[in-house]
Amino acid sequence: MAANHAQPVSGLLTGRLSALMFLQFFVWGAWNVTLGLVMQTVGLGSLIANAFSVGPIASIVGSFLLGMAAARFLSPRMLMVVLHLVGGVLLFVLPTLLTPEHGASFVWLLLGYMILYMPTVGLANTIALKSFGERVDRFPFVRAFGTLGWIVAGLLIGWAHLSASPQIFQIAGVASLALGLYSITLPNVTPDAPQGKSLAAEVFCTEAFGLMRNRSFLIFILCATLISIPLAMYYAYASPYVGAAGIENVGGTLSIGQMSELVFMFSMPWLYRRFGVKPLLLVGMVAWALRYALFAIGDGGAGIWAIYAGVALHGVCYDFFFVAGAIYTGTIATPKGVNAQAQGMLTLFTYGVGMLLGSQIGGLLYAQLPATPTIADWQHMWWYPAIAAAVIALLFQFTFKNTKTETHA
Structure with missing residues (x-):
C-alpha cells in the first residue's frame, strides 16, 4: 500500500x-x-x-x-x-x-x-x-x-x-x-479502458443525457447554457472595450480577473458544503449581471473604477457558477457512475452551445457599433448582457429547487 x-x-x-x-x-x-x-x-x-x-x-x-x-x-x-x-x-x-x-x-x-x-x-x-x-x-x-x-x-x-x-x-x-x-x-x-459500450454511446454521452430526467439538473443545464451566452461576450469584447477606455496595459488589467478567480477557487468546496448549490449558483449569475452593469457605466475618466471592479468580479462570476456547477454535476452523476460523461456534457452545453450562441449574438450587437467605437458606444452595448444575465438569474431563482442529492457533495 x-x-x-x-x-x-x-x-x-x-x-x-x-x-x-x-x-x-x-x-x-x-x-x-x-x-x-x-x-x-x-x-x-x-x-x-x-x-x-x-x-x-x-x-x-x-x-x-x-x-x-x-x-x-x-x-x-x-x-x-x-x-x-x-x-x-x-x-x-x-x-x-x-x-x-x-x-x-x-x-x-x-x-x-x-x-x-x-x-x-x-x-x-x-x-x-x-x-x-x-x-x-x-x-x-x-x-x-x-x-x-x-x-x-x-x-x-x-x-x-x-x-x-x-x-x-x-x-x-x-x-x-x-x-x-x-x-x-x-x-x-494508460488510455481509458472501454466500458463495454459502443464508441458512439460513449462519445455522445448517452447515459449522461439521461441525468436530465432530474428536473433540477435539467434547469441547471438550461441556465448554465444561457449564462454562457453573455460570458462569451466578455471574452470576445472586454479587451477592445478596456482599450477604448484609454487603459494601455489591457492584458495586465484583464489578468486581475484571473487573480480573483485564483482567490475564490480554493474556497469553493467549503462554500459548497456550507451553503449548498443554489445560493452559490445564484450569486454567480447575479455577479454576471452586476459586472456588465459596471461595464455599462465605466469610462476612462471618473468612472474607470467601474471597469476595474467589473474585471475583478470574474472570480465570483466564474467560480461561483462554473466551479460550483461542476461540483453539483458530480453529486448528480457520481451515483450513476457517469461523472466523466456528465462533466463532458456540461462543457458541451456551456463552452460549446452557450458560448457559440454568445459569440454570434455578440457579433450582431458589435455590428451595430461604428467602425471605431467610443466608450459611450461600448457602454450602450454592455446593457444587453447585463439585462440578459439578470433575467436568467430570476429564471433560476424561481424554477430551481434544491434536492437531497446535493447534500452528498
Missing part, C-alpha cells in the same frame, strides 16, 4: 504536473485575452465574433474526434506531444494572416488550431488525475497553476506592450512547442 501512495504524494510529481498546467493555460491566455483588441487594431473587428466562435466549435468537434475517440487508442502523453507540437507550428503561421485580405483564412486556421488545442485541456486533467491515483485532493493545487499561467501570460503581454500586436501568437507558439517537448517527460498513464 505504501508503494501505491508514494508517487501521488511526491513533491516532484506535484511540481511536474504543476508545470504542465502552467504551460497548458499560458499558451491559451497569451493570445486569447487580447485577440479582440488585436483584430480591431488590424481592421478585422467585424470578424471578432467568428474568431471567438471557433473555440466553442472546436470544444465540440475536438473533444469528440480527439479527446474521446483517439484517447482510447493512444496514450494521453503521446497525444499531448503531437497536438502541442503541431499546434505550435500553426500559432507561428496565424500572425501572417492577420490582415484584411486574409481575415477569412485567419479564422479558418484558428479553427484548425483550436480543434488541436481544446482536447489537450481534458488530456492534461486526465494525466494529472490518473497520476495522483487516490490522492485526487492534490488536483486543485495543481490546477491552480493553470490559472496562474493564464495570469502570467496576460501580465507578460501587457508588460511587453503587445496587447494590440499579432506577436501574441508567436509568444503562444514558443510556449506550445515547449509544452509539446515537455510532455514527452510526463507520466505515461
